[in-house]
Amino acid sequence: MNTFLKAFAVASLATLPFQLRAQSVITSPMGGEEMLSGSTQTISWNTKLVTGMLTVSLWDGEHGKWLPVFTNVPSEEGKVSWSVPEYLEGHKFRIKVSTTGTMQGSALSRTFFSILPPAPKVEASVPAAATAFELTVHPNPASNYVRLCVPEIPAGMQATMVVVNTAGEVVATLYNATPEGDLGLCCSLDCSKLADGIYFARLWNDTYGQSMKFAVTH
Numbered sequence: 001m002n003t004f005l006k007a008f009a010v011a012s013l014a015t016l017p018f019q020l021r022a023q024s025v026i027t028s029p030m031g032g033e034e035m036l037s038g039s040t041q042t043i044s045w046n047t048k049l050v051t052g053m054l055t056v057s058l059w060d061g062e063h064g065k066w067l068p069v070f071t072n073v074p075s076e077e078g079k080v081s082w083s084v085p086e087y088l089e090g091h092k093f094r095i096k097v098s099t100t101g102t103m104q105g106s107a108l109s110r111t112f113f114s115i116l117p118p119a120p121k122v123e124a125s126v127p128a129a130a131t132a133f134e135l136t137v138h139p140n141p142a143s144n145y146v147r148l149c150v151p152e153i154p155a156g157m158q159a160t161m162v163v164v165n166t167a168g169e170v171v172a173t174l175y176n177a178t179p180e181g182d183l184g185l186c187c188s189l190d191c192s193k194l195a196d197g198i199y200f201a202r203l204w205n206d207t208y209g210q211s212m213k214f215a216v217t218h
Contacts, residue, residue, distance in 0.1 A: 023105040025049045026095055028079075031111030036118045038086040043069070043095055044079035051075050052101020061092025061112065075099060088115045135203050141215035142191050148201045148212075149186040153179055159205045163189060166198050175203075191216045 024030065028044040035041050043056060056070040070080055091114040096107050136149050153159045161175040171194065174187035194216045201212045 023049070024110050025097060025103055025105045025107060026109045029095060029109055029113045031094070031109050031113050033113040035084060035113065035115055037084050037088050037115050038118055039084050041082050041084055042079050043082050045075070045097055046105075047076055047078045049105045050097065050099055050101065050103045052099040055098045056080065057096045057098070059092075059094040059096060059108075060088070060090065061094070062090040066096075069095070075101065084115060089117055090115060135201060135210045135212050137201055137212045137214045141217045143216070143218055144190075144192055146189050146191055146214060146216075147186055148174060148189065148203075149184075150203060151184050153183045153185055153205070155179055155182050157205050159185075159203065161185070161187060161201065161203045164200050164202060166200075171199070192218075 023046075025045050026043070027046055028042055029035070045054070052075055054070070054073040054075050055068075056073060058067040058069050059065075060067060069082060073080055092112045093115055094112055095109045097103075098107060134151055138147050138149075140146070148161065148163075150161075156178060158178040159175065160173070162170050163172040163174065164170050172189055174189060175185060196217050198213060198215055201214065203210050
């Protein structure tokens with residue numbers, strides 16, 4: 001009976017999965033994680049189980065090949081930051097470490113982890129005119145008057161045009177309204193009462209702004 005139990009115990013140990021019989025040196029990723037391509041991840045290991053200089057590799061099980069990750073990493077560092085290549089995608093990846101020193105345990109992460117493509121970026125649609133004001137100032141420098149023009153302001157989008165001095169003080173508000181239709185706008189400013197100096201014409205709406213510098217001389 002004792003002989004039978006011993007034989008049964010030996011046979012049971014022999015059939016245990018490898019990761020249960022040997023502790024993995026790698027502590028992250030251990031397996032089962034989902035990470036995004038292009039993201040930054042941490043690869044870490046148990047410094048009590050490995051010594052020497054490490055080489056870190058990635059197993060791509062879906063394509064059956066090893067990919068280099070890091071070389072000559074001191075084991076005492078315990079971790080490295082890894083920028084996941086943007087071209088990688090799949091569900092059968094494992095990390096492996098090899099060393100010039102000693103290792104007690106499995107060199108592989110316990111099981112597979114996944115690398116997924118990032119979610120597509122959704123960009124808001126903005127009318128071209130709202131992002132490309134072409135504000136012009138003429139004449140520049142000015143003495144008696146100056147004309148400030150923009151070819152088009154989109155319908156239904158509030159816009160404001162002001163002139164400020166170098167202290168940021170508004171010396172004139174030339175436009176502040178919401179056009180019902182696409183609007184080409186030209187405003188004239190009487191400069192006769194403005195002191196000589198530098199001024200800025202500013203035009204903006206909810207999505208964009210532009211500033212043009214001009215001078216006033218008498």
